[in-house]
Amino acid sequence: MATEETARIKKLQVQRYKPEENPKVHFLNAEKGIWSWLTTIDHKRIGIMYLASIAVFFFIGGMLAILLRTELLTPAQNFVDANTYNQIFTLHGAIMIFFFLIPSVPAALGNLILPLQLGCKDVAFPRLNLASYYIYVIGALFTLTAIFTGGLDTGWTFYTPYSSTTSGSNVLLMTLGIFILGFSSILTGLNFIVTIHKLRAPGLTWSKLPLFQWSLYATSIIQVLATPVLAITLLLLTMERALSIGIFDPNLGGDPVLYQHFFWFYSHPAVYIMIVPGFGVISEIISTFSKKTIFGYWAIALSSLAIAFIGFLVWGHHMFTAGQSSLANMVFSFLTFLVGIPTGIKIFNWLATMYKGSIDMKTPMLYAMVFLFLFTIGGFTGIMLGALSVDIHVHDTYYVVAHFHYVMMGGMVMAFLGGLHYWWPKMFGKMYSEYWAKISCAIIFIGFNMTFLPQFVMGSQGMPRRYYNYIDQFQPFHQFSTIGSYVLGIGFFIMFGYLLHSLLRGKKATANPWGSRALEWQVSSPAPQHNFEHTPVIINGPYDYHKPMSEFQLGIAGSHNGHGSDADISQTNKEQAADKAK
């Protein structure tokens, strides 16, 4: 009996593998030519293709925002007419949300980092991953066609009956584009869920999972559960336009408020698709640059899931003035307040992590600080908007505009930029200019607050959103805001400059420039083509800074992780023979 028992225990021989510094061959140059990029199934390359695509859309969306702000310099017409103005804000919203924010951290950074943090060679379905990128591109082509053939002016929410009766045929193209895009989001979420469940490295238990993974897991659940509802909603809207099926059109006996329910059942959880992965990035950055174990690991991990769960129950707070019953309003208002609890838990745990940590104010940490400051303002104003009586007053005003820009841009974009700077050396093997990065971060911070703080004031005084003209008393605020948007633009321009410089002329990065304990930093920079030369073995958590580095670079001895397998088998056979001889 005793011998049988011992035979069941698998012994893993582990050994320390120090990452190779500045390797000659890595995932960026292992295969050459544009075709090798377009047909790649490597998650890192797909992540970089996503990164390039969202950068393009961020630029387009940002330029549209600058146009909007420039038009609002004076109360009367400046240089575009009212209809064009409506089209510009519609496209700004739709592009920033569907083509930048939603894929920003999950599809771009997530694709790059997820398998590296899990210690596997790729996501579970690499071909599906590539397919999801091309689906994104096809969706984007539809949208670009819609833009260049005359645009549309429904707002990014496509509310019926306006969207189903307005004459511009581009509504059809745009909604189809976003319908297609949704499948890309679903497939990415599906891929991540399966990868996190099934492909973790030996020893990587759920309690050692990096918090970025927990946040991606929570996000993927939202993507998988909410996006299909958006898909059916947009399909019904398309049918409404194509065949007049009448489900949302009051002229045919339909109900436009039903559209709003359907739309927000997706789009409110989608707000959390846009912020929860940002939380994960911030957790990684704060722990790394405080050189300290994360405070309240499980509290942060589970609060992501709690936000995902509560996020499905609060969609009605977008419809307080849309003719919902007052009982529904009260319930939705109460549930909205609940979201503040897990979010607050996260903020306090991050602060507690920094407490008595040895904080290194590198650029990613600077962005994390900016995030904490701006996101807290965005979060608190969100609680105010969730309060029924306040919401009736500020509904559809600039107060709402300022709130969601503080959450989406001050929160998610800052987290994304933090993550971009944090993982930049791992992606390209190059460092950027720390000096210029900090200057650009400061300019972005100042520009952002100049742009959006005045909007809170205007909104509370009654300036409605989406208006082309305004009364004279708001002019100073609008002008200040517009100047702020230019400052913001300059900040991003500087960032583009030093990142480009880093790509072309940047100093070479070491494998682990931040001294992190997380798994993705235990491979060389840029990462090897198949991530790990040896199957990694995890015995410590990713934030155990009190343990020596030698305990974080372990891999299975002898095996070559399935590549060059001929050598492997003979090696293993020899070991087995040696074991038997003993």
Next chain:
Amino acid sequence: MSQTSAIDQLTAHVQHHFVDSDQQFESAKMGMWVFLVTEILFFGGLFAAYIVYRAWYPDLYIMASEQLDTFWGGVNTVVLIGSSLTVAMAIRSAQLNQQKGIVINLLITIALAFVFMVIKYFEYSHKFELGIFPGAYYTFEGIDHPQANIFFSIYYMMTGLHGVHVIVGIGLMVWLLVKARKGVFHSNYYTPVEITGLYWHLVDIIWIFLFPLLYLID
């Protein structure tokens, strides 16, 4: 040598990023289950629309349901349940290495799926003859209710989308059939058969909900 080639055949299907065949199988199966969840939510939107309008116009649903042919709907239900049985038998054949069994069972499943679509075609064309079109094109005067078009909009959306899923299923099973004839599937590798079977069961289950909700309420 013969031993190593046998091993090669057993592990040829394992993709480079999986440790072993089991991990690949479990991942594929879990992926399919997650996909089925998204399908349920996709149809869930339509079921929600069905519920809302039925709560508002309960008498309309009963009147309009009389226009649907319960007999042919019932036949289609039996056909689909039968096809679910045969697809399950195809998986069983693959598990038992019965190459002929896989092919025959897949053929029967495809045939039953076609029978379903043909019956559906006759149902649709009968309604179009009467002028029962979705939404604004609705011209039928046999139902004395101002919102009769809404019921049929929902009917066409639900059954139409289900029909699209049946067609996709047929496509998948034709692909399986081609592979099965080449002898790709055996007791160590039958993942595509298994997960297509899962998909087909979902298509079946959605119909099992659609049939009573649309045909049997009168």
